[in-house]
Amino acid sequence: MMNSMLDILNSRQNQSALVRGVTAAMIVTAANEILLKRFGKEILEHASAAYVRNETLCIACLSSIAAQEIKLIEQNFLDELNREIPRANLKKIRYLS
Numbered sequence: 001m002m003n004s005m006l007d008i009l010n011s012r013q014n015q016s017a018l019v020r021g022v023t024a025a026m027i028v029t030a031a032n033e034i035l036l037k038r039f040g041k042e043i044l045e046h047a048s049a050a051y052v053r054n055e056t057l058c059i060a061c062l063s064s065i066a067a068q069e070i071k072l073i074e075q076n077f078l079d080e081l082n083r084e085i086p087r088a089n090l091k092k093i094r095y096l097s
Contacts, residue, residue: 024052027081027088031057034080038073055091057081067095 031049046066050058057078061067070077070093078090 023085023087027052027057027085027090030081030084031059031077034077034084035070038077039069043069050096052088052090055089056094057090057092058094058096060096062097064097067097071095 028049028051032044035043035047035049043066046063047059047061047070050060052058059067059070061070074093078093081090082088
């Protein structure tokens with residue numbers, strides 16, 4: 001059977017570095033918005049999402065207290081991100097100091 005053009009494009013998108021980069025940027029932006037919503041604007045002075053690699057969101061933390069607070073809601077945070085961006089498929093958070 002012939003594949004539809006949409007199926008072909010969707011399969012190509014999963015392989016495209018450009019699409020992966022755009023998705024990663026969307027994840028970082030959404031993660032920072034969730035941090036802002038959950039903790040208020042003060043959190044962004046101490047922690048912010050930096051990048052995504054291998055199903056892991058990396059968050060740069062200037063404060064161990066901020067990292068601990070995020071760690072307390074880690075699973076809910078990941079669930080919310082994965083709901084907001086289904087392509088994210090994030091499994092864990094890595095904290096950078």
